Amino acid sequence: EDKVVQSPLSLVVHEGDTVTLNCSYEVTNFRSLLWYKQEKKAPTFLFMLTSSGIEKKSGRLSSILDKKELFSILNITATQTGDSAVYLCAGVSQGAQKLVFGQGTRLTINP
Amino acid sequence: EPEVTQTPSHQVTQMGQEVILRCVPISNHLYFYWYRQILGQKVEFLVSFYNNEISEKSEIFDDQFSVERPDGSNFTLKIRSTKLEDSAMYFCASVRTSVPGGGELFFGEGSRLTVL
Numbered sequence: 001e002d003k004v005v006q007s008p009l010s011l012v013v014h015e016g017d018t019v020t021l022n023c024s025y026e027v028t029n030f031r032s033l034l035w036y037k038q039e040k041k042a043p044t045f046l047f048m049l050t051s052s053g054i055e056k057k058s059g060r061l062s063s064i065l066d067k068k069e070l071f072s073i074l075n076i077t078a079t080q081t082g083d084s085a086v087y088l089c090a091g092v093s094q095g096a097q098k099l100v101f102g103q104g105t106r107l108t109i110n111p
Numbered sequence: 112e113p114e115v116t117q118t119p120s121h122q123v124t125q126m127g128q129e130v131i132l133r134c135v136p137i138s139n140h141l142y143f144y145w146y147r148q149i150l151g152q153k154v155e156f157l158v159s160f161y162n163n164e165i166s167e168k169s170e171i172f173d174d175q176f177s178v179e180r181p182d183g184s185n186f187t188l189k190i191r192s193t194k195l196e197d198s199a200m201y202f203c204a205s206v207r208t209s210v211p212g213g214g215e216l217f218f219g220e221g222s223r224l225t226v227l
Contacts, residue, residue, distance in 0.1 A: 034215070034216070036218075041200070042115075042202065042218040042220045042221060044218070045216070096167065097142065097144070097159035097166050097167040098156035098167060098169070099146075099156060099216065101153050102153065103152070104153070
């Protein structure tokens, strides 16, 4: 059974800190890994990663995939209170129609 | 910006009652999904739908569940006889391309179902 595990489950930091969120996966015939941000309700898309070692970047957020070690990290630099959310990681198999989600990391940024 | 819309935002029902959750996916999207999230737990896949038929479903999606796209725009999830354990946030999602890994999945705001 496919599995995605995120760590830490919860993280509290001060505004301006840099954080690294981890995601490890066991996905049969892996195709891609996606990161989502869930603030109150709907998860919103951040990144999709399919190739190892290529960093994806969007402002203060960046992410990279390691297909050999089967993990991904999401980095957020110069954190702001608006970054407070649950960050979800999900794996996708080749030919499958579903995302397999991890349990999420709840990130709290204190002013 | 196009978005997936869901109604109702919150529904409270008695155990054993039928519930229909409605979704309007993004108009040029071809693949539609229902996921659910029990409070404090993971987001779980329920079912995917393409070309007017189910393309994949999870073990959760048993005979009590059904999906339909009755009029080319709405996408509905029906639970025939609700159980307490069906209480969850139900998310509809859609994507334009053939598999979610080929494009980002857009989620609706969710419908919170509370079964008493």
